[in-house]
Amino acid sequence: MRIENSFIPVEGVGETTERRLWEAGVTTWDDFDGDVVSDRKADRIFEFVDTARDRLRAVDARYFRDTFPSGTHWRCYEDFRGETCFLDIETTGLDQRRDDVTVVSCHRGGETTTLVADRDLSADRLQRELDAANLLVTFNGKRFDVPFLETSFDVSVDAPHVDLMYPCRKLGLTGGLKTIEREVGIDRDRPDLSGEDAVRLWREYQRGDERALETLVSYNRDDTVNMRTLMELVANRLEPDPLASATTTSER
Numbered sequence: 001m002r003i004e005n006s007f008i009p010v011e012g013v014g015e016t017t018e019r020r021l022w023e024a025g026v027t028t029w030d031d032f033d034g035d036v037v038s039d040r041k042a043d044r045i046f047e048f049v050d051t052a053r054d055r056l057r058a059v060d061a062r063y064f065r066d067t068f069p070s071g072t073h074w075r076c077y078e079d080f081r082g083e084t085c086f087l088d089i090e091t092t093g094l095d096q097r098r099d100d101v102t103v104v105s106c107h108r109g110g111e112t113t114t115l116v117a118d119r120d121l122s123a124d125r126l127q128r129e130l131d132a133a134n135l136l137v138t139f140n141g142k143r144f145d146v147p148f149l150e151t152s153f154d155v156s157v158d159a160p161h162v163d164l165m166y167p168c169r170k171l172g173l174t175g176g177l178k179t180i181e182r183e184v185g186i187d188r189d190r191p192d193l194s195g196e197d198a199v200r201l202w203r204e205y206q207r208g209d210e211r212a213l214e215t216l217v218s219y220n221r222d223d224t225v226n227m228r229t230l231m232e233l234v235a236n237r238l239e240p241d242p243l244a245s246a247t248t249t250s251e252r
Contacts (some may be wrong), residue, residue, distance in 0.1 A: 001236065002078045003056055004028045009067040010048045012041050029053060059083075061134040065160040073160035074167055076135050077235050082109055085133030085159075086231070088223035089145045090198040090216060096151040102202045103216055104149070107224035108133065114217050123153040136161045139177045139223070147181050164227060167234045177223065177230075186229050188222045190215070 005028055007018045017037065021027075024036045026224060029049040034042040055063040056079065064076055077084060086107040093099035104121060105114045106129045115121035126149065127209075129137070138145050142163040149155050164177075173180045181188065198219060204212035 001074050003052070003064060004030075004079075006068070006072070006075050007032075007045060007048075008069065008072060009052070009064075010041070010044050012044065013037075017041075017174055038150075056105070059134060061159045065158065068160065070161075073135070074162045074231075074235060074238060076160045077137075077162070077231060080134040080160075082182070083132070083134035084108065084137055084231070085129065085135070086137045086224040086227040087141065087145060088138065088220055088227070089148060090195075090202065090220050091148060092199055092202060094144075096148050101148060101152050102198075103220045104129075105217075105220045105224045106133075107221070107228060112221050112224060114221055118218070123155060126153055127155045130155055130157055130159070133159045134183055134246065135159055137164060137227055138162075139164045139227060139230075162231070164230055164234060167238055168230070169239055171234065177226070180230065181226055184230070184233055186226050188226060190222070193219050 005022075007013045007021055008015065018214055021032070021036055026032050026036060029052070030044075032045055032049060034046070037045065051068070054065070059080075061076070061080060061083075065073065065100055067074065088105055089101055090103040091099050095246050100117060100125065101121065102117045103114060104126060105112055106111075115125060115129075136146075136159045138161070140163065146161070152155075168174070168180055173183060175183075178188075178194070193215075197218055201212045201216040201219075205216065
């Protein structure tokens, strides 16, 4: 699924109308000729396609964040794969007002940048990492990671945001990230560590144990790398598939 397969940002075009377009062979913007839908709806589609094509050419991620329903931001992944940031944070607790962010990892383009509190984790550095992303991917990040960072550092996220917890639920994958990893066969070097261990490791580091920080950083980086693998799985499994819809119709 790519952005160019999508018509649901258009007012009055829901999943049913979009699937009807696909089944009629209109699987990309270039295929649309005004048929299948009413004249008024066709005018809106033509207007959207003209603007969206220019915005995609300009890699204007904010436009697609604003026009796509939030639950469909995963459709941006194929187009923005190289500039996707997989983000995960560790904290000293769950309270955004009282607890601190200790470690932040951003995995993008095959490389992982890890920022550590009292070393190189700052609002400016973090905002630069976020600004470099055309798509943000987290797990439970809409409720935890992003609000925590916004409160702690006053940063903002302009890119479309895929919180993998929700599309995973659509696929019948429930529980935390580690549980889902085990269910789909994603391995990690330290499978027994948890969020509570992350807090403990930070405290041990503060008491002078550098090895504890190394373990914490490794644990945090694994989260982001494994999210990339999970995102690939989600993007491949999630319906709808426009080409499959068109093929199925033509074979009837």
